[in-house]
Amino acid sequence: MITVLGHNGYVGQAYVRFFKSQNIAFQGLSREQCDYTDRAILATYLKNEKPDFLINAAGYTGKPNVDACEDHRSDCLAGNAILPGILQVACQEAGIPWGHVSSGCIFTGLREDGSGFSETDVPNFTFRQNNCSFYSGSKALGEEVLGYEARSEKGQQVWKNRQTEDFYVWRLRIPFNEVDNPRNYLTKLLKYQTLLEAENSLSQLDHFVRATIQCWEKKIPFGTYNVTNPGKITTSEVTALMKQKGITQKEFHFFESEKEFLAKAAKTPRSNCILSTDKILTANIALPPVKDAIAEALDQWKPCP
Numbered sequence: 087m088i089t090v091l092g093h094n095g096y097v098g099q100a101y102v103r104f105f106k107s108q109n110i111a112f113q114g115l116s117r118e119q120c121d122y123t124d125r126a127i128l129a130t131y132l133k134n135e136k137p138d139f140l141i142n143a144a145g146y147t148g149k150p151n152v153d154a155c156e157d158h159r160s161d162c163l164a165g166n167a168i169l170p171g172i173l174q175v176a177c178q179e180a181g182i183p184w185g186h187v188s189s190g191c192i193f194t195g196l197r198e199d200g201s202g203f204s205e206t207d208v209p210n211f212t213f214r215q216n217n218c219s220f221y222s223g224s225k226a227l228g229e230e231v232l233g234y235e236a237r238s239e240k241g242q243q244v245w246k247n248r249q250t251e252d253f254y255v256w257r258l259r260i261p262f263n264e265v266d267n268p269r270n271y272l273t274k275l276l277k278y279q280t281l282l283e284a285e286n287s288l289s290q291l292d293h294f295v296r297a298t299i300q301c302w303e304k305k306i307p308f309g310t311y312n313v314t315n316p317g318k319i320t321t322s323e324v325t326a327l328m329k330q331k332g333i334t335q336k337e338f339h340f341f342e343s344e345k346e347f348l349a350k351a352a353k354t355p356r357s358n359c360i361l362s363t364d365k366i367l368t369a370n371i372a373l374p375p376v377k378d379a380i381a382e383a384l385d386q387w388k389p390c391p
């Protein structure tokens with residue numbers, strides 16, 4: 087049996103759908119049912135129920151978007167930075183392996199050589215580096231709480247855990263699929279008046295879920311994995327495909343610069359970045375290329391009635 091924390095959330099619901107479709111036994115846990123933010127309560131639950139694995143799909147994302155994190159900082163820190171540490175201790179005490187849904191938004195841009203950031207690159211959109219959002223800072227802090235830190239190795243700074251890793255950290259990034267939902271990236275592009283042109287790595291939500299479960303099923307080594315669809319795509323490439331596939335006839339408008347976006351439409355900077363998927367692909371976990379995944383989601387688009 088697999089325990090899922092945050093099973094009522096956008097990501098948690100994707101796990102629930104996956105488990106139901108695959109007939110995998112699971113138990114969703116909400117804070118109301120069992121206050122998993124309390125280490126002792128969670129440890130007791132784990133010792134009694136003895137799940138085979140635990141997935142942390144709980145966290146604070148801010149509604150309608152990450153701007154809300156600027157105004158709800160203690161909830162944001164509690165959900166994204168403190169909770170992972172509580173889970174780590176409780177899972178260690180109960181001897182339960184687990185995986186944590188982190189985020190690729192702890193990076194901005196590309197590596198200097200133009201390639202995507204790997205799992206050993208030190209996050210650069212954090213409270214320590216660059217002018218990050220409170221949300222991104224809290225997610226990076228969550229990884230630090232789990233023991234990751236910048237270390238000097240062979241003259242280079244690398245992101246490494248100070249302890250043996252006995253859990254997964256899965257980095258999700260800008261989720262989307264074919265189901266219209268205010269949390270879906272494609273819905274957001276259709277809804278917003280003016281868009282920010284940017285190039286990004288993205289995660290098809292159901293591919294993300296399947297890949298993370300495969301990490302556990304295939305017993306690939308614990309540690310951090312960027313779980314995005316390989317490749318990159320720009321906002322305008324996505325909107326062009328939307329028009330080409332007849333999803334909308336809307337004329338999309340773009341901000342002239344990130345500066346204009348921040349001045350007119352956002353409280354806090356957004357992470358736009360490219361992540362390398364070499365590690366997860368080398369572990370033989372397949373994810374379709376991002377452009378194919380976007381095209382497929384648009385081909386199967388299910389608009390809200």
Ligand SMILES: NC(=O)c1ccc[n+]([C@@H]2O[C@H](COP(=O)([O-])OP(=O)(O)OC[C@H]3O[C@@H](n4cnc5c(N)ncnc54)[C@H](OP(=O)(O)O)[C@@H]3O)[C@@H](O)[C@H]2O)c1
Nearest residue numbers: 092095096097098116117143144145146164165187189258
């Ligand atoms: N959605 C995205 O775009 C995205 C992208 C990258 C990473 N992520 C990560 O994926 C995880 C899940 O995100 P989501 O989009 O599914 O979020 P969501 O829809 O808001 O659901 C998150 C769930 O987390 C639980 N939770 C536990 N502590 C919380 C706290 N302090 N504040 C608020 N909720 C708390 C709540 O479940 P109960 O009340 O039922 O316990 C809530 O339903 C988060 O860690 C997020 O950072 C999301």
